[in-house]
Amino acid sequence: MVQFTVWDIFSNLLIATEWTIILSIIAFVCGGIVGLVLLFARTSGVRPLVFVTKIYIEFFQGTPLLMQLFLFFFGIALFGIEVSPWMAATMALTFWTSAFLTEIWRGCVESIPKGQWEASTSLAMTYFEQMRYVILPQASRIAVAPTVGFSVQVVKGTALASIIGFVELTKAGTMLNNATFRPFLVYSLVALIYFCLCFPLSFMAKKLEGRLNVAR
Amino acid sequence: MLYKLQFAELLPYWDVLLQGLVFTIVLTIVSTAAGVAVGTAGASARTFGPAWLGWIVVVYVELIRNTPFIVQLFFIFFGLPAAGVKLDETTAAFLAMVINLGAYSTEIIRAGIEAVPKGHIEAGVSLAMTKWEVLRHIVLNQAFRKIYPALSSQIIIVMLGSAVVSQISAQDLTYAANFVASRDFRNFEVYLVATLAYLVLAIVTRAVLRGLGRIFFKAAS
Numbered sequence: 001m002v003q004f005t006v007w008d009i010f011s012n013l014l015i016a017t018e019w020t021i022i023l024s025i026i027a028f029v030c031g032g033i034v035g036l037v038l039l040f041a042r043t044s045g046v047r048p049l050v051f052v053t054k055i056y057i058e059f060f061q062g063t064p065l066l067m068q069l070f071l072f073f074f075g076i077a078l079f080g081i082e083v084s085p086w087m088a089a090t091m092a093l094t095f096w097t098s099a100f101l102t103e104i105w106r107g108c109v110e111s112i113p114k115g116q117w118e119a120s121t122s123l124a125m126t127y128f129e130q131m132r133y134v135i136l137p138q139a140s141r142i143a144v145a146p147t148v149g150f151s152v153q154v155v156k157g158t159a160l161a162s163i164i165g166f167v168e169l170t171k172a173g174t175m176l177n178n179a180t181f182r183p184f185l186v187y188s189l190v191a192l193i194y195f196c197l198c199f200p201l202s203f204m205a206k207k208l209e210g211r212l213n214v215a216r
Numbered sequence: 217m218l219y220k221l222q223f224a225e226l227l228p229y230w231d232v233l234l235q236g237l238v239f240t241i242v243l244t245i246v247s248t249a250a251g252v253a254v255g256t257a258g259a260s261a262r263t264f265g266p267a268w269l270g271w272i273v274v275v276y277v278e279l280i281r282n283t284p285f286i287v288q289l290f291f292i293f294f295g296l297p298a299a300g301v302k303l304d305e306t307t308a309a310f311l312a313m314v315i316n317l318g319a320y321s322t323e324i325i326r327a328g329i330e331a332v333p334k335g336h337i338e339a340g341v342s343l344a345m346t347k348w349e350v351l352r353h354i355v356l357n358q359a360f361r362k363i364y365p366a367l368s369s370q371i372i373i374v375m376l377g378s379a380v381v382s383q384i385s386a387q388d389l390t391y392a393a394n395f396v397a398s399r400d401f402r403n404f405e406v407y408l409v410a411t412l413a414y415l416v417l418a419i420v421t422r423a424v425l426r427g428l429g430r431i432f433f434k435a436a437s
Contacts, residue, residue, distance in 0.1 A: 058415075059415065062372075062376070062414070062415045062418040062419065063376065063411045063414045063415050063418070064376040064377065064378075064379035064380075064390070064411075064414055065379075066379040066390060067379060067390070067393075067407060067410060067411040067414060068411070070393075070403070070407040070411075071404070071407050071408065071411060074403040074404040074407060075404050075408075077404075078219040078404055079219070080219075152281075152282065156282075156283070156284040156285070157284075159284035159285075159286045160284075160380065162286070163286075163380075163383060170284065170286060170287060170290075173287070173290070174290070177294060182298070183290075183291075183294035183295045183297070183298050184291075184295040184296070184298040184299050186295075187287060187290050187291040187294060187295040188291070188295065190287050190290075191279075191283045191287050191288070191291060194282065194283045194284060194287060195278075195279065195282045195283055198281075198282035198283070199278065199282045202278070202281065202282055
């Protein structure tokens with residue numbers, strides 16, 4: 001019988017951690033891009049656009065991420081497209097992330113004083129010019145801390161991809177547990193690795209929050 | 217060829233799904249009550265307790281907030297038996313939910329406690345109130361009023377997160393959906409129905425919490 005040392009388990013978990021990181025980054029970056037597009041729609045003041053984005057956000061914030069993963073995994077397959085766990089996970093996490101980021105960023109945009117909008121309107125700026133040159137540069141400063149804070153949720157969210165069979169840190173933990181029968185050790189190590197990924201981000205978010213309050 | 221959705225095939229399983237829904241609701245209510253109690257104790261200990269106790273609370277909060285719920289669940293359900301603590305799946309699900317919400321609500325309530333002006337506490341002490349009376353009537357009373365909206369959204373987040381307990385075969389709504397999917401192979405239909413049930417549950421929970429908030433804190437909001 002093959003014997004597993006603690007180092008064997010740990011090094012295998014580290015290999016899988018790479019996929020957790022890759023999935024997190026892709027979800028965060030793509031989610032950020034989709035979220036930015038949605039932010040423009042959400043704050044545009046065009047009724048149908050606002051309405052559609054509101055429904056989108058309500059859906060992705062009001063349903064479990066796990067269910068969204070299932071829906072993407074089984075839903076895309078209905079169109080006759082072969083879905084890999086990787087593709088379903090990336091898509092679900094991207095859309096889920098975008099909904100939360102849009103909501104966070106909307107709060108930041110709305111915290112910009114109304115006078116800024118009025119001043120830029122009186123300078124005959126279009127909506128996109130206002131956002132690009134006046135609102136977003138100011139809003140983005142406020143947005144940094146909560147955005148970094150949310151990235152922790154994205155990293156933790158990727159753990160659910162294990163359920164539809166994507167091999168990342170959690171799935172690797174389950175597989176190693178099945179091979180070694182040492183659940184206490186395996187899941188402690190898995191938790192430890194997640195902690196090492198997430199804690200620096202949480203810590204940074206807290207520090208950024210503090211710095212912003214001083215600046216005001 | 218386009219696939220035709222067939223929701224009618226789910227009808228024979230309505231009782232399974234309903235049972236799952238009830239489990240999810242009970243799980244949410246119980247873990248909310250216990251989790252907020254843990255959070256109140258944790259936040260009070262962190263702010264007013266001795267330093268060593270405060271450190272334990274910090275470690276607890278940070279450990280839980282920086283690891284995924286599913287890993288916590290697996291640790292409790294698979295890991296603890298190896299250390300001699302055996303739990304059935306329902307107990308493990310409840311325990312994991314309480315521990316998880318406890319950590320988040322500790323952090324939320326602590327923010328509320330810290331927002332209470334120091335003068336109020338001193339005023340209470342000068343009125344010969346005991347330490348507990350000050351905590352109960354002055355500190356927590358005001359703290360909860362302030363953080364109620366934040367706590368409400370955390371409760372909904374935890375409720376949605378509870379879908380994961382199906383993975384240790386605790387029989388919640390997601391477990392029921394998995395069960396039905398394995399029987400009639402209408403995966404998409406059943407998950408769509410379950411997802412909408414969660415959405416309705418989230419909207420209803422939000423409304424209920426808002427209503428309760430209005431009853432408890434008449435002055436606020």
